[in-house]
Amino acid sequence: xxxxxxxxxxHEDIELWSKKLIAExxxxxxxxxxxxxxxxxxAKATLGDYSLGLAHQSIVFIxxxxxxxx
Numbered sequence: 251x252x253x254x255x256x257x258x259x260x261h262e263d264i265e266l267w268s269k270k271l272i273a274e275x276x277x278x279x280x281x282x283x284x285x286x287x288x289x290x291x292x293a294k295a296t297l298g299d300y301s302l303g304l305a306h307q308s309i310v311f312i313x314x315x316x317x318x319x320x
Contacts, residue, residue, distance in 0.1 A: 256293075261310060264289050268312045287312040 268287045271277040277287065288309050295305035 260291075264310055265312050265314075268314060272314070285314045287314070 268277070268285075268289070271287075272285065277285075288311055291306070291308050291310055292304060293306040295302040
């Protein structure tokens, strides 16, 4: 549950990263309107040097109204 809460903290960073991708023309090349970006988020759990596997998996949806005009 903690991993799911922390994903919300990174939402703004993911949105800025998405805008940077579009500004650098790495995403949305043929965009004619609003852009929706789906970012997979995976968090692995560890205990010291041991991996406990996947603790959280979700997709963050970023909706950018004017992304193509950046």
